[in-house]
Amino acid sequence: MTAPTIERFADIQMLRYDVPGFESLPLRQKLLVYYLAEASLLGRDILWDQNCTYGLRLRKMLEDIYTSYDGSPTDPDWLAFVVYLKRVWFSNGIHHHYSYMKFEPGFSKAFLIGRLQRLGVKDTDELINLIFNPKVMPKRVNQADGEDLLLTSACNYYEEGITQAEAESFYANLKLNADSDRPPMTGLNSRLERYADGTLHENVWRSGGLYGNAIDRISEMLGKARLYAENDKQRAVIDKLVEFYQTGDLKTFDEYAILWVNETESEVDFTNGFTEVYGDPLGLKASWEGYVNIIDHAATRRAKALSDNAQWFENHSPVDERFKKKECRGVSAKVISAAMLGGDLYPSSAIGINLPNSDWIRAEYGSKSVTIANLTRAYNEAAKGSGMRQEFIIDEETRQLIDKYGDVCDDLHTDLHECLGHGSGQLLPGVDADALRSYGSTIEEARADLFGLYYIADQKLIDLGLVPNNEAYKSQYYGYLLNGLLTQLVRIEEGHQIEEAHMRNRALISRWTLKNYPEAVQIVEIDGKHHVRIKDYPLLRKAFGELLAEVQRIKSEGDYEAARQLVEQYGIKTDAELHHEIRERYQRLNLAPYKGFINPKYELLQDDEGNIMDVGIVYNEPYDKQMLRYSQEYSTL
Ligand code: ZN
Numbered sequence: 001m002t003a004p005t006i007e008r009f010a011d012i013q014m015l016r017y018d019v020p021g022f023e024s025l026p027l028r029q030k031l032l033v034y035y036l037a038e039a040s041l042l043g044r045d046i047l048w049d050q051n052c053t054y055g056l057r058l059r060k061m062l063e064d065i066y067t068s069y070d071g072s073p074t075d076p077d078w079l080a081f082v083v084y085l086k087r088v089w090f091s092n093g094i095h096h097h098y099s100y101m102k103f104e105p106g107f108s109k110a111f112l113i114g115r116l117q118r119l120g121v122k123d124t125d126e127l128i129n130l131i132f133n134p135k136v137m138p139k140r141v142n143q144a145d146g147e148d149l150l151l152t153s154a155c156n157y158y159e160e161g162i163t164q165a166e167a168e169s170f171y172a173n174l175k176l177n178a179d180s181d182r183p184p185m186t187g188l189n190s191r192l193e194r195y196a197d198g199t200l201h202e203n204v205w206r207s208g209g210l211y212g213n214a215i216d217r218i219s220e221m222l223g224k225a226r227l228y229a230e231n232d233k234q235r236a237v238i239d240k241l242v243e244f245y246q247t248g249d250l251k252t253f254d255e256y257a258i259l260w261v262n263e264t265e266s267e268v269d270f271t272n273g274f275t276e277v278y279g280d281p282l283g284l285k286a287s288w289e290g291y292v293n294i295i296d297h298a299a300t301r302r303a304k305a306l307s308d309n310a311q312w313f314e315n316h317s318p319v320d321e322r323f324k325k326k327e328c329r330g331v332s333a334k335v336i337s338a339a340m341l342g343g344d345l346y347p348s349s350a351i352g353i354n355l356p357n358s359d360w361i362r363a364e365y366g367s368k369s370v371t372i373a374n375l376t377r378a379y380n381e382a383a384k385g386s387g388m389r390q391e392f393i394i395d396e397e398t399r400q401l402i403d404k405y406g407d408v409c410d411d412l413h414t415d416l417h418e419c420l421g422h423g424s425g426q427l428l429p430g431v432d433a434d435a436l437r438s439y440g441s442t443i444e445e446a447r448a449d450l451f452g453l454y455y456i457a458d459q460k461l462i463d464l465g466l467v468p469n470n471e472a473y474k475s476q477y478y479g480y481l482l483n484g485l486l487t488q489l490v491r492i493e494e495g496h497q498i499e500e501a502h503m504r505n506r507a508l509i510s511r512w513t514l515k516n517y518p519e520a521v522q523i524v525e526i527d528g529k530h531h532v533r534i535k536d537y538p539l540l541r542k543a544f545g546e547l548l549a550e551v552q553r554i555k556s557e558g559d560y561e562a563a564r565q566l567v568e569q570y571g572i573k574t575d576a577e578l579h580h581e582i583r584e585r586y587q588r589l590n591l592a593p594y595k596g597f598i599n600p601k602y603e604l605l606q607d608d609e610g611n612i613m614d615v616g617i618v619y620n621e622p623y624d625k626q627m628l629r630y631s632q633e634y635s636t637l
Contacts, residue, residue: 023617056637076107157191162192183360243256257358290345306419354369393482394531412467481514486582494583603616
């Protein structure tokens with residue numbers, strides 16, 4: 001194991017992850033990993049441009065200053081500048097990756113202008129104003145109820161000046177004309193722009209279109225990867241993806257997604273493309289991401305035990321019969337090791353992924369679900385001995401519970417969330433998958449989390465040999481509520497509200513339970529500090545089941561008003577006093593709330609004649625060197 005902690009800055013701690021098993025792969029598979037990894041890195045610039053129209057120009061300007069700096073290494077302006085740049089790198093732009101708020105520069109405008117003058121760079125007024133004027137693009141994704149979400153969001157998915165109402169009516173029209181049984185992911189791969197005559201059109205991300213150069217370079221690497229594909233099915237997946245990148249046709253994208261979800265035999269797998277829609281306030285347009293993974297055989301057997309029983313879990317869930325899938329198929333699940341992270345998965349990454357996102361493809365073909373074990377391990381290693389448990393867990397008995405069962409149950413909850421939760425349930429006929437609009441992501445995450453919380457306490461998991469006894473689940477219940485009620489607040493600046501969908505979901509579930517089941521869970525004050533006390537674990541399970549039934553009803557019926565009320569009432573607001581206390585207790589521990597990963601570096605090892613002999617992997621690249629190298633070697637736009 002490499003040392004997990006690399007460096008700290010602002011609210012970030014960088015970690016490294018190992019890629020277990022890579023060295024013992026046959027050369028053919030190593031080369032497959034290598035070329036897919038290259039393809040994962042080549043989309044980086046797409047994401048930077050999606051996040052903000054000024055992103056790439058700004059990055060270049062900051063990096064030029066960084067690499068040419070010849071002043072005092074202890075100048076406070078310089079030190080603050082370095083932190084700022086590291087944060088910008090981490091967020092793939094000038095807005096915080098989680099809160100979406102624009103960073104405040106800790107250095108002076110005079111310092112920046114001085115450095116730019118030395119470099120002889122001109123035409124930077126716009127960028128300087130962007131950095132220093134808090135009124136310019138304050139937020140990347142705004143979801144505040146009642147505001148125009150497009151005019152108030154800095155993301156670059158819609159041309160400046162296009163209103164939310166215009167975009168919504170544009171896409172409502174497109175959807176009217178689409179196949180209603182098998183609708184494509186309308187709007188997924190384009191920027192909405194305005195012609196001179198005022199009408200709107202999509203500028204599609206494809207070869208020859210917007211981001212064409214980046215897409216061509218990605219396609220070229222996919223072409224090399226296909227030579228080492230493990231089987232014909234995997235080769236067909238790669239070919240179809242390249243075809244989609246050529247045409248930008250969303251029907252082709254669906255064909256690709258179906259091939260991809262059915263390809264479950266390969267040991268090396270990947271995602272590459274326009275995938276998640278969290279960065280678009282309207283939830284239509286997907287940010288670019290790419291990653292490569294290798295199967296973790298032992299842990300996969302655990303997840304498979306769940307997916308093999310998917311229908312049992314569906315049949316026994318507490319939701320209304322009308323909302324259950326009659327036939328749960330293809331919820332494949334495996335545990336993997338990440339081998340490369342790119343785009344919107346780098347450096348901050350998910351630890352579980354369930355794709356594709358198309359509702360009808362999920363219903364007809366199922367979904368592929370993964371838990372990324374080597375990243376979770378790196379997190380867990382970093383968390384041990386941090387002092388968090390001592391400070392926030394109410395008593396010794398609960399601490400022991402979590403020491404004993406915490407890791408096992410965390411993994412299991414992630415498996416339940418990804419392998420079963422997202423794949424469960426169905427929409428009633430005629431319900432638009434986007435009916436919940438800006439509340440859709442939060443409700444969907446709540447649905448998957450609640451499914452996991454409900455079932456982690458089920459005898460079935462003991463029968464399957466996945467948990468050792470009927471006490472273990474309590475560690476997950478305590479940890480979940482502690483996070484949702486108290487500790488996740490450490491990641492939000494004081495005076496701000498909860499924005500990110502996964503965090504809103506955790507707040508929603510925890511606070512709903514606190515409000516409606518005070519006999520099960522309470523917040524108590526001990527010596528001036530607030531703690532979570534769980535009084536009745538079985539009753540908690542009942543509460544989670546009840547809320548799961550309601551959240552599934554909301555999703556199945558497309559009940560926008562109920563979604564809005566639930567999210568607005570429980571998922572967003574922070575209590576100023578409590579928030580302050582939690583942040584203060586946390587700050588005394590001197591830990592970083594966010595973590596991200598430095599990628600390993602792969603190298604082709606060649607003999608004198610240029611034949612590839614092996615693929616090396618090294619783990620020693622410093623954070624700043626990696627970022628600068630990526631800007632050099634994978635600059636495409
Ligand atoms: Zn999820």
